[in-house]
Amino acid sequence: xxxxxxxxxxxxxxxxxxxxxxxxxxxxxxxxxxxxxxxxxxxxxxxxxxxxxxxxxxxxxxxxxxxxxxxxxxxxxxxxxxxxxx
Numbered sequence: 001x002x003x004x005x006x007x008x009x010x011x012x013x014x015x016x017x018x019x020x021x022x023x024x025x026x027x028x029x030x031x032x033x034x035x036x037x038x039x040x041x042x043x044x045x046x047x048x049x050x051x052x053x054x055x056x057x058x059x060x061x062x063x064x065x066x067x068x069x070x071x072x073x074x075x076x077x078x079x080x081x082x083x084x085x086x
Contacts, residue, residue: 026053031061038062 044055
């Protein structure tokens, strides 16, 4: 019998964040790049054009529009095991 172990990153309230979330469209590296650009003083539209995403998406990543679930650093790891049949 084989066992598959998955490591899932969660925020403080247990929600999946980053690439652990099944519906993620952009990787954590893109989000990090957007945050770096914003910290350097680049506007939302310019960041969006550079990364190929809408400006409101950039705003949510940076945390200005209320969607802060992706801005919380992972504080725990969920480990789930399932039996995999060959």
